[in-house]
Amino acid sequence: MPAKQRFKTDYPGVYFIEGHAVASGKPERIFYVMYRRDGKLIEEKAGRQYQDAMTPAKAARIRSERIEGKALSNQGRREAEDAARAAEAGRWTLAKLWDEYASHKTLGPALTTDRSRFEKYLKPVFGNLEPTEVLTLDLDRLRLRLLKQGKSAQTAKHVLALFKRLIRFGVAKGLCNAPDPRKQTISMPRVDNETTEDLDADELVRLVQAIEAEPNIQAANFMRLAMFTGMRRGELFKLEWRDVDFDRGFLHIREPKGGKSQKIPLNDAARAVLASHPHVEDSPFVFPGQGGKQRVTIQVASNRIKARAGLPAEFRPLHGLRHLFASTLASSGKVDMLTLQKLLTHKSPNMTKRYSHLRDDALKQASEVAGNLLGNAGKPGDASDRKVVSLGKDR
Known part of the structure; x- marks a missing residue:
């Protein structure tokens, strides 16, 4: 394919070729600049007439900046972008950690819920960051933002717990470094987990x-x-x-x-x-x-x-x-807390303790029955009194 004709401008080192606009297809000038850097001739595109609103004067200013080293050439910019992409490929960001973490998990409701929490709450804020780049202040702001948005303390706790699991996973697999505890600590919101649902x-x-x-x-x-x-x-x-x-x-x-x-x-x-x-x-x-x-x-x-x-x-x-x-x-008073814990498959007794007051209430009621029966013993007209007396005579 023959080279296109170059047209000089009134500015040294600036020329244009004739092309067509990408959107409309109408004729359009495409400006280029030429300059030397370390004895090497560099030629690069400055921009399009319509798409970039480029003019010979603008192109001349770009050429001056290149000569003074104030801006990278297109070639230098490409090299910098390539280096950045290479560096990015080696970075284990939260988004990459999530993808790897999810690939190790079984599909099901738990993974679906975690995916939703990550996409909604963690990815927009920390998705492009490595774990060591997230500071305590960032996590505190996330927690407060969720609460101000009307999310429950339990939701905020689940989100922060997922963040913690991702980091643990990355460290365990050798994908990332553990954050410095002096720079990153996770403060979990206090959750009132003592509420029980019951029916009359x-x-x-x-x-x-x-x-x-x-x-x-x-x-x-x-x-x-x-x-x-x-x-x-x-x-x-x-x-x-x-x-x-x-x-x-x-x-x-x-x-x-x-x-x-x-x-x-x-x-x-x-x-x-x-x-x-x-x-x-x-x-x-x-x-x-x-x-x-x-x-x-x-x-x-x-x-x-x-x-x-x-x-x-x-x-x-x-x-x-x-x-x-x-x-x-629990309210029957016939089941101890250890047995209830095993029936509920609770890992920790702390999860079962929310029902302890019901057991205590049942025991108190049973104790009151005994107290009433024995407290009325010996009083006139009390049937239990006669039984106690008769027992005394048997002795």
Whole structure:
């Protein structure tokens, strides 16, 4: 292809060739400058007439800056950009760490939730930074911003915990350096985690009736099993028929939240639910989703049951049933906290202590019964008094 004709301008070292505008296709001048640097002749494009609003005078000023070394030439700029890209490729930013972290995780609701938190809260602020470039002040600002936006303290805590997990992952895999604790500390917001969700006797009756009226047997039995076992939603999603041990009377929970696989007793109420529950052909799951695959949600049906029962707005249909299970046992006064912790598969007793006041209330009530019976002993007209006296005579 023959070289295009060069046209001189009134400015030394500035010329143009005739081309066509990229957008409109109409004729357009493309300006170039020529100068020497360290004895080497450099020739570079200064810009287009319309696209860059370039004129011979502007091109002349660019040429003067190049000669004085005030600006990089196009060739120098390309070399700098190449060097920057090479350096960027070796940087393990938070965005790159997330991609690597996610590739090591199993697809499921937990990863989906973490991905949403990263994309919404961490990536816009820290995505292009390496862990060591994030300072304590940056994290404090993020926490305060989330709270000012109306996000709960629990949400802010989850976001910061994800940030911490990404850094731990990167350090463990040798991808990045651990931040200097003098420059980066993570202050978690205080979360009031003592709230329990419970139902009174009337609400419980309405819930049972609403479940009975639910035409979707999968949803109805899902709710029943959550209520009778206290299992988490995710644990029920993952529950397979091989995990149901009718002979020994146990349910195996694989990879529960925050711990290793374990088992819980299969009580009579839960056994009855599972014994009559339909098996979906070619699916290993007790409560399968579409195509027999693992279920990922049951929110529509559970909210429908909640609405039919007229339950309080703050009551969460599934996690609330877990609280109901725990509260019922604790308030019975017949189950100690260690046993309740094992039934709930809590990793730490601190998670179970929210129910301790219910157990204490039940014990206080039992103690009051004894106090009333024994305190009235010996008083006229008290039946227990006669029993105590008769016992004394037997001796």
